[in-house]
Amino acid sequence: MITREEIIKRTNDALKKEFEFTDAQLVPTAQLKDDLCLDSLDAVDMVVVLEQQFGVTLRQGYDLRTMVTLNDLYDFIEKLARAHHK
């Protein structure tokens, strides 16, 4: 099963490539809206980017309003990965 470290690395790599973030910005406590300035369209794009990165469907359970920080996003992907593994 994919490890949390791998989830973090692959998520950050995808976000750096598509949204031009730097390593310094992508700390687990970074707030998606306030620190990373992701708007509603970015949130939709981010789901597509991460789906392509992990090869899973995220959009059904995904809700930006419930995800405040990058850490919440990692948790969400990890939870999906665990459910997928079972």
Next chain:
Amino acid sequence: MTRVRTWFNTFFIGGAAVAWLAVSTVLAAPFLWLKSHEKDKAVRKFVYIQSLGIVFCMRLASTGLRVKTANRPDGSCVIVANHASALDLYTVSAFGFSNVVYITKGWVFKLPFFRYVMQSAGYIDAQKTSPADMLDLCRKAVAKGCDIVLFPQGSRKDPHARFKSGAFYLAEQLGLPVIPVAIAGTQHMLPAGSWWIRPAQITLKMFEAVHPQNFPGELGHLHMAQALKKQIMDFVDKEENL
């Protein structure tokens, strides 16, 4: 010498520019107010004339102002430009775009005096308008023959900030070509947070229009944003490092 020129630019040319905006508005307001038919179009034309006046002042304050234009396609377009100075708002007029609707941040709509002009011209408040309403308002503006102007970086704080993909999503949804515009030098003339107008070389470059169909797929608008940012910023960096 540069210090003397900065003083002259700020107090004489800057003063003349502010006076031009104020006096032209006071003189034109009664006529625009009385105009019952296509008032919004008349206000946009008036803003275009005002902007040409500001570009003339920029020319006087600069060490040279060059405008490199290109052929535009027939019909409405989405115009996108980099944004590092308050002067950028006026530069679109240098290419002859006279009937434009700006999509801007909400705080601009709170400025006294400006807000009346912006509301009358039919400009769109990006923060108050939902994505669905934004599309609807843009469709109405396009039906009136307007071009849509956006600064995808959203603010002047970081001249190399990411281009957000909203403008390109809009172009994709409306089926409009996108005209990239590079604005080089204004961040040296009037940087964000400064009131001093420094002498600087200004270059305004309009590129050939790009069609959203060239960027297929679910993330087409995101990839279009990245490609056009590169095109614009490569030009700006080259010009500013001359």
